[in-house]
Amino acid sequence: MRVDAYLIPVVDGVAYGLLLAIAAAGLTVAFGAGGVLNLAHGTLIAAGGYIAAATSSGTWPSLAAAVALAAIAGAAGGGVLAAATAGLRGRGHLDQALLTFGVALIGGDLLTTVYGPDTLRPRLPATLEGTVEAAGHRYPVDRLAVLVIAVLVVAAGYVVLHRTRAGRLIRATVDDRAMVAGIGVNPRLVDAAVLMCAGALAGLAGALSTPILGVGPGTADTALLLSLIIVVCGGLGSVPGALAAALAVGVVQTLGVTSFPQLAPYLLVGAMTVVLLVRRRSLPGQAAA
Amino acid sequence: MLQVSDLTVGYHRDDAVLREVCLDLTAVAVHAIVGPNGAGKSTLLHTLAGHLRPTAGTVWCEGRDVTRWRPHQAARTGVALAPQGRRLWPSLTVAEHLTVTRPARHRPGSTFSVDELLEVFPALAGRLHHHGHQLSGGEQQMLTIARALHTAPRLLLADEPTEGLAPTVARQVTAVLQQLPQRGATVLVTLPHVRAAAALTDTVHVLTTGHLSHPVTASDGQAERLLRDHLTLTNPHAE
Numbered sequence: 407m408r409v410d411a412y413l414i415p416v417v418d419g420v421a422y423g424l425l426l427a428i429a430a431a432g433l434t435v436a437f438g439a440g441g442v443l444n445l446a447h448g449t450l451i452a453a454g455g456y457i458a459a460a461t462s463s464g465t466w467p468s469l470a471a472a473v474a475l476a477a478i479a480g481a482a483g484g485g486v487l488a489a490a491t492a493g494l495r496g497r498g499h500l501d502q503a504l505l506t507f508g509v510a511l512i513g514g515d516l517l518t519t520v521y522g523p524d525t526l527r528p529r530l531p532a533t534l535e536g537t538v539e540a541a542g543h544r545y546p547v548d549r550l551a552v553l554v555i556a557v558l559v560v561a562a563g564y565v566v567l568h569r570t571r572a573g574r575l576i577r578a579t580v581d582d583r584a585m586v587a588g589i590g591v592n593p594r595l596v597d598a599a600v601l602m603c604a605g606a607l608a609g610l611a612g613a614l615s616t617p618i619l620g621v622g623p624g625t626a627d628t629a630l631l632l633s634l635i636i637v638v639c640g641g642l643g644s645v646p647g648a649l650a651a652a653l654a655v656g657v658v659q660t661l662g663v664t665s666f667p668q669l670a671p672y673l674l675v676g677a678m679t680v681v682l683l684v685r686r687r688s689l690p691g692q693a694a695a
Numbered sequence: 696m697l698q699v700s701d702l703t704v705g706y707h708r709d710d711a712v713l714r715e716v717c718l719d720l721t722a723v724a725v726h727a728i729v730g731p732n733g734a735g736k737s738t739l740l741h742t743l744a745g746h747l748r749p750t751a752g753t754v755w756c757e758g759r760d761v762t763r764w765r766p767h768q769a770a771r772t773g774v775a776l777a778p779q780g781r782r783l784w785p786s787l788t789v790a791e792h793l794t795v796t797r798p799a800r801h802r803p804g805s806t807f808s809v810d811e812l813l814e815v816f817p818a819l820a821g822r823l824h825h826h827g828h829q830l831s832g833g834e835q836q837m838l839t840i841a842r843a844l845h846t847a848p849r850l851l852l853a854d855e856p857t858e859g860l861a862p863t864v865a866r867q868v869t870a871v872l873q874q875l876p877q878r879g880a881t882v883l884v885t886l887p888h889v890r891a892a893a894a895l896t897d898t899v900h901v902l903t904t905g906h907l908s909h910p911v912t913a914s915d916g917q918a919e920r921l922l923r924d925h926l927t928l929t930n931p932h933a934e
């Protein structure tokens with residue numbers, strides 16, 4: 407009975423964790439490969455959420471268009487950031503942080519101006535609005551759909567990173583970019599491609615999370631903060647590390663809110679502090695694999 | 696393939712590592728540079744591969760000034776570096792090292808297929824799914840050279856390729872380098888001793904504290920004498 411009470415929050419936490427993993431994977435690889443500290447990452451996530459909420463009108467085609475548009479907009483945003491940060495190469499992370507933070511402020515303002523100050527949620531097709539029963543529990547269909555899509559996206563990401571030449575080039579760039587140049591590939595092109603993919607994933611994560619969390623003026627900041635926590639705890643540049651950290655953050659957040667509401671705000675930061683204190687350098691990778 | 700004239704390279708201003716180095720690599724052959732640690736051998740190879748920018752001098756590639764080319768441009772033109780310290784990618788397996796690299800098309804070069812490379816270095820065939828750090832020193836060196844060869848180089852820059860290897864493995868690596876000119880690739884190899892260079896070629900350059908000698912003969916003791924003179928000059932108490 408006790409275990410049963412935690413089952414739904416844990417499933418919710420895993421779904422939330424997978425969404426965070428999709429959001430944070432791009433951030434960690436962009437940092438690992440090109441050393442780009444992208445503080446506008448949360449804004450791309452929020453933009454994906456707003457675009458999805460505004461586009462999805464309750465039909466399946468509009469929902470598909472919403473998800474696709476969010477990813478395309480994210481990729482375009484990533485492309486702009488790649489062009490903007492390319493000129494700052496070799497000038498340290500502070501310059502990049504200032505530039506991308508400025509982009510985040512302007513982007514955040516633009517989003518509020520266009521979409522208003524309210525929290526928006528997309529209208530979903532009727533099938534997704536109901537609940538399903540599994541193992542004696544009722545569970546919302548939209549959350550289940552998000553969970554399934556998130557699993558598929560994470561699996562696709564793994565396949566791309568490990569089974570395609572593009573993925574191997576990205577992992578090699580995280581390891582030693584000079585040697586990537588040594589085989590005739592311009593590592594700056596890899597950086598740009600990574601930032602565009604990171605943007606697409608951020609937009610996608612934003613779109614997938616809106617049915618559950620909604621999207622509002624605070625979304626960008628929360629998404630950036632959680633992504634940074636995941637990137638730092640998972641090890642800079644490590645995708646498996648980010649996945650593990652994201653799942654942990656998702657479950658800690660969700661269980662914290664349902665089981666220890668008074669402690670919830672401190673649980674995540676507390677857990678992060680413990681992880682940073684006890685984590686040895688050899689724990690979840692320093693590289694992309 | 697390359698001609699180097701009056702090349703000066705330094706990591707800091709007024710502190711040149713290489714001084715007015717001249718080198719002619721137009722002959723498709725094995726060229727060797729011998730010199731003590733710190734003489735600037737790695738600096739020269741990294742400069743030719745585009746990883747370092749010279750402060751003066753020119754590098755010509757078939758009549759084209761390529762002094763300021765970037766590493767990926769050098770690699771696409773056919774310059775491959777097998778660096779000292781191997782610089783493998785830790786998160787990639789042996790197979791991935793060879794498949795992420797692609798032979799450049801639309802230009803001549805000593806093309807090696809993955810199967811051929813595994814024939815040349817049979818030790819790697821049994822280690823395809825191992826990561827770089829799981830390999831022995833000799834296997835790592837083989838993979839470093841195999842990765843460079845898979846780009847179909849016209850010029851292979853091999854930085855101390857036999858350093859720290861067991862004699863049998865060193866002989867195997869030396870044999871591979873020796874055969875490359877027959878496949879159309881020039882080799883520039885750096886070595887710490889004249890003896891090691893003599894196994895590869897009879898004509899060597901001696902590099903001492905940034906100065907490169909004219910080509911001298913390895914077998915008649917000329918190179919050895921140049922090195923000994925330098926050691927005596929820099930350290931009068933040396934035997």
